[in-house]
Amino acid sequence: MRIAVVFPELLGTYGDGGNALALSWRARARGLPVTVEEVSLDSPFPDADLYLLGGGEDGPQRLATDRLAAASFRERVANGAGVVAVCAGFQIIGTQFSVEGDESYPGLGLIPAVTVRGTPRAVGDIALRVGSKFLVGFENHGGRTSLGEGLEPLGQVVKGVGNDGRVDGARAPRVWATYAHGPVLAQNPWWCDEILAEMYGHSLEPLASVADRLYDARVAALVS
């Protein structure tokens, strides 16, 4: 599997590189082939199986959107590539988002999601119920996102704000999106493995690591 970290210089404000690290470490530990490539603004846009989009500040978020719109990104996703989109990355793959005041900006339209400015800024721990499990992390964003008809959220918010105080993120075929920013896959090893299983097309052997202890500790701290 080829993983591409998209524009880390623009979309890497919150330790977003941790997600590529978690995916590749957990794949390699099971002997699965994986490569990670960082896509810089100067390099040609690569053909990859899974694209990672992270968080970014307003100006960089706009620049990243422009560059992705001009690159072959949408075409590759239409042809089956996967996308993990976090925070600003989540806003970018929607149909529309607002930065710098209330001026709205067209997104890439991979999913029918519209983000407007919301106050107060959502800053703090976040926990979701995703099926029978919890997903834990930290959010820091000023967006309120509504999902278009037919688009499922990733999970139900049990702590924090997420899209609107009730649900967070979005889930579509081969698209995983959340406001739980930065190294969310590092902290939630089960979710990381779920993405890997779908990308490789088969289930994975269990893999014990210190990340399990971290996950248990964070769930205990956030979900009472």
Add this chain to the structure above:
Amino acid sequence: MGLAVNPHLLEDLTRHRQVLLVSGTNGKTTTAAMLRQAWGPDVAGNHTGANMPQGHVAALVESESPRVVLEVDEAYLGEAVARTSPRGIVLLNLSRDQLDRAAEVRLLAERWRHDLAGRRGVTANANDPLVVFAAETSFDVQWVQVPTPWTKDAFACAHCTRPLHFVDDGDWWCECGFRRPQHCRARIDDDGMWVGDELVDLSLRLPGQMNRSNALMALCALQGVGVEAHEGARRLEELTSVEGRYRVYDWRGRRIRLVLAKNPAGFGEALRSVSHEESVWISINARLADGRDPSWLYDIDVTSLSGRSVMCSGDRCLDLATRLTYAGVGADVVEDPSHLSHGEGDVCVVANYTAFREWRHRLETS
């Protein structure tokens, strides 16, 4: 509480005094200590790092010295500049730090730019594009070229959002015309430290490249209040420790070097200073003063630790251990650091804000 009583307290307390301010993400406390040391005897200041208006008032009430150095939290620079009529303002660097409670770093740069417009007496880091963006609205800026390894927050031009071009020697530019200032007052290069055409001889006792940069910024700013660079340099050589930072402790027979690092840029600097002979212990908390979000651990460059094993402690030791494990660095989780004293050999302890305070207390009392 003083400010709630009288909003002009800072103005009253700084009237007829010469004030120097220093702000930036990393190096504030150290550079403020350098400014005080190099300025001469009897300089007032907020030694303990209480760098918001309350701390400024407390420091100014405590001493009547006519010379004052204040370190200023980045978010309060505008207020401090407006109320203290500073003779000099030192701007060190801007990078991501505690994003959960502070503004995003670009917004901070924009606020500085607005608050510093038309001011005089600014000494600023020319190698940091966000600092240049913030300071270029001031008059007669003294630009200083100092090594600035962390540029990850300045990739998109602050004027036009095009990608900036960086060159190895610290130079940078954008297609829109935004570029590193061409006329610099001082610089560090392979030959040493230059102020104007003069090579400044300085045997600094604080370690690291970053402290050489801080020292040059301080010496440059002090020229504005009549201190010659060579004269300041002589006094600076007497500085050995700042609020427990850079101190070496003898702890139950082990030599422990305690280093404060609060954000990715600071951590990179700290890890570069670790020698092969030292064991590495890292301690991470995520309390209010540290920032509640430890995501930044993934922004630290830990490649220099590969092949080593790190003792992980602090409230968020599991976040740290996971981060290191995923990077291929050995990580041992230590619930109670007191037990570490039983081993042998020299140690470098790197800790973030509240964890540093705990370590300092542990090393000084047990």
